[in-house]
Amino acid sequence: MATVAFDTHDHASCISTALSRAEAHCDQNGLKLTPARRRVLEILLHEHRAVGAYDILEVLRQDGLAAQPPVAYRALDFLVKHGFAHKIERLSAFVACAHPGEKHVPAFLICETCDHVAEATVEVAPKSLCDTAKAIGFEINRTVLEATGLCAKCAPAKS
Amino acid sequence: MATVAFDTHDHASCISTALSRAEAHCDQNGLKLTPARRRVLEILLHEHRAVGAYDILEVLRQDGLAAQPPVAYRALDFLVKHGFAHKIERLSAFVACAHPGEKHVPAFLICETCDHVAEATVEVAPKSLCDTAKAIGFEINRTVLEATGLCAKCAPAKS
DNA sequence: TACATAAGCGCTACATCATAACACCCATAC
DNA sequence: GTATGGGTGTTATGATGTAGCGCTTATGTA
Numbered sequence: 001m002a003t004v005a006f007d008t009h010d011h012a013s014c015i016s017t018a019l020s021r022a023e024a025h026c027d028q029n030g031l032k033l034t035p036a037r038r039r040v041l042e043i044l045l046h047e048h049r050a051v052g053a054y055d056i057l058e059v060l061r062q063d064g065l066a067a068q069p070p071v072a073y074r075a076l077d078f079l080v081k082h083g084f085a086h087k088i089e090r091l092s093a094f095v096a097c098a099h100p101g102e103k104h105v106p107a108f109l110i111c112e113t114c115d116h117v118a119e120a121t122v123e124v125a126p127k128s129l130c131d132t133a134k135a136i137g138f139e140i141n142r143t144v145l146e147a148t149g150l151c152a153k154c155a156p157a158k159s
Numbered sequence: 160m161a162t163v164a165f166d167t168h169d170h171a172s173c174i175s176t177a178l179s180r181a182e183a184h185c186d187q188n189g190l191k192l193t194p195a196r197r198r199v200l201e202i203l204l205h206e207h208r209a210v211g212a213y214d215i216l217e218v219l220r221q222d223g224l225a226a227q228p229p230v231a232y233r234a235l236d237f238l239v240k241h242g243f244a245h246k247i248e249r250l251s252a253f254v255a256c257a258h259p260g261e262k263h264v265p266a267f268l269i270c271e272t273c274d275h276v277a278e279a280t281v282e283v284a285p286k287s288l289c290d291t292a293k294a295i296g297f298e299i300n301r302t303v304l305e306a307t308g309l310c311a312k313c314a315p316a317k318s
Numbered sequence: 319t320a321c322a323t324a325a326g327c328g329c330t331a332c333a334t335c336a337t338a339a340c341a342c343c344c345a346t347a348c
Numbered sequence: 349g350t351a352t353g354g355g356t357g358t359t360a361t362g363a364t365g366t367a368g369c370g371c372t373t374a375t376g377t378a
Contacts, residue, residue, distance in 0.1 A: 034355070053335070066357055073336065074355080089248035089305070092335060092364095107288050109297045120291035129266050129306060132279035137311030138268045145304045146248070147288060152296030191374090193326070212364070225328055232365065233326080251335095251364060 015045040018096065022084050025101060031082060039063065040075035041096065044085055049116045050093035088117060090146045095119065107145035113154035174204040177255065181243050184260065190241060198222070199234035200255060203244055208275045209252035247276060249305045254278065264302045270310035277310070 022041060026033040033041075043059050044051055053072045061067040076094055079085035085096050086106045097106070098119035105122040124130075125143040133140050181200060185192040192200075202218050203210055212231045220226040235253050238244035244255050245265045256265070257278035264284055268277040283289075284302045292299050 032355080036356080068358060069336065070338090071357075090303075107285070107291075109288075109292055109295075109299070111297070112300070118291070118295060118297065120288050122285050122287050125306060126266070126281050126285050126304070128281050129268075129279050129304065132266075132277070133268055133306070133308075136268075136277060137314070138270070138277065139309045139314050140268070140306045141271070141308040143304065143306040144249075145285070145288065145302065147284060147292070147299045147302040149292075149300040150298045155296070155298050191325080195327075227329060228365070229367095230328075 011046075011048070015042065018045050018100070021100065025082075025084075029082075031078075036060075036065070036071060037075045037078050039065070040072065041079055041084055044079070044094060044096040048096070049114075050088045050091045050095050050110070052091075052093045056094075086119070086144070088146065089144070090148065091115065091117075105143045105145060108147065109151070110146060110148045111151035111154055112148050113150060116151055118151070170205075170207070174201065177204050177259070180259065184241075184243075188241075190237075195219075195224070195230060196234045196237050198224070199231065200238055200243055203238070203253060203255040207255070208273075209247045209250045209254050209269070211250075211252045215253075245278070245303070247305065248303070249307065250274065250276075264304060266304035267306065268310070269305060269307045270313055271307050272309060272313035275310055 019038065019042060022038075023033055025031070039060065040056055043056050053069065053076060056072045056076075057067045057069065060071065065071075076085065076087070079096075080087055080094070083097055083100050085094050086108070087094050088108055088110060090110060093115075095108075095117050099121065102121075103123075105125055107120045107122040109118040109120060111117070122145060125140065129143070130140070132138075178197065178201060181197075182192055184190070198219065199215055202215050212228065212235060215231045215235075216226045216228065219230065224230075235244065235246070238255075239246055239253070242256055242259050244253050245267070246253050247267055247269060249267075249269060252274075254267075254276050258280065261280075262282075264281040266279045266281040268279060270276070281304060284299065288302070289299070291297075
């Protein structure tokens with residue numbers, strides 16, 4: 001379950017499950033999963049890959065919705081802030097979180113060829129990093145890990 | 160030595176040492192540390208923090224040098240490619256590498272308040288990430304780790 | 319020397335990514 | 349019912365990054 005992105009799977013149910021869980025989480029925590037936010041999450045879930053903010057806008061536009069950049073960025077900010085999605089800095093793009101609600105250091109395997117992203121679980125930041133942080137009095141808030149390389153599909157094509 | 164960025168130290172010698180080492184490395188490997196590249200590296204070393212490409216351009220301009228964006232980006236590409244600098248994706252900015260020549264996974268502690276960056280050493284990618292990669296046939300090329308939080312100077316101010 | 323080749327540079331123009339700021343709407347609570 | 353705050357829609361602009369062309373310079377080759 002940690003690495004759905006390079007597998008085939010029951011995508012429709014995977015989307016609806018994630019949406020339901022997001023709704024439940026918002027209800028429980030007094031957050032509002034507004035139509036715009038819900039739709040953006042749905043788009044991310046649908047793609048199961050890193051999607052740029054302007055690609056999302058494109059889809060919203062096709063839906064006949066408002067589609068100025070802030071619309072997408074505000075929804076994405078909300079989703080990222082509350083752990084429903086992550087930003088892949090490396091690609092300036094966003095993915096739905098593969099295990100929302102779980103405490104984890106997001107870690108990504110980014111295929112350089114097809115841009116698909118697998119999210120791996122890293123429970124805690126590496127010890128050596130924590131040691132360094134401690135040594136210099138640095139207080140870590142968030143840690144992200146991004147690995148780039150070739151996915152199983154693309155690696156053979158490159159050889 | 161891994162975490163100079165939040166300490167005070169002999170900055171002038173630290174810069175000249177790093178420059179000499181870069182020159183030596185280029186000589187040995189048939190790389191050309193051209194004036195532009197050298198100057199950009201010097202700027203990064205001088206700052207000892209994450210510097211944006213356009214900030215670098217600003218400095219180059221003050222030097223009376225050519226200062227169109229590609230000038231900075233080309234020099235930075237070279238420096239990053241050959242391990243003299245790293246890009247901090249999170250900040251869209253660049254830092255001189257704190258231990259060039261050593262094989263390592265670059266890992267950064269980025270202060271959210273002052274943008275100073277400490278580079279920590281992480282010898283290998285976390286095991287759980289490698290395990291995941293292996294499980295799905297993903298071939299990792301490069302790994303970067305970015306932690307954000309508060310440095311020793313800024314943490315008290317926030318409390 | 320003469321020439322071919324490749325790497326680097328300077329530049330224009332443009333593409334892409336992101337946010338500031340303001341007016342408006344509407345749910346909620348007092 | 350009205351003040352407050354969060355969310356939305358919009359314009360405009362800022363920040364970051366790159367394609368591509370022509371020129372120069374270094375280097376190899378004969």
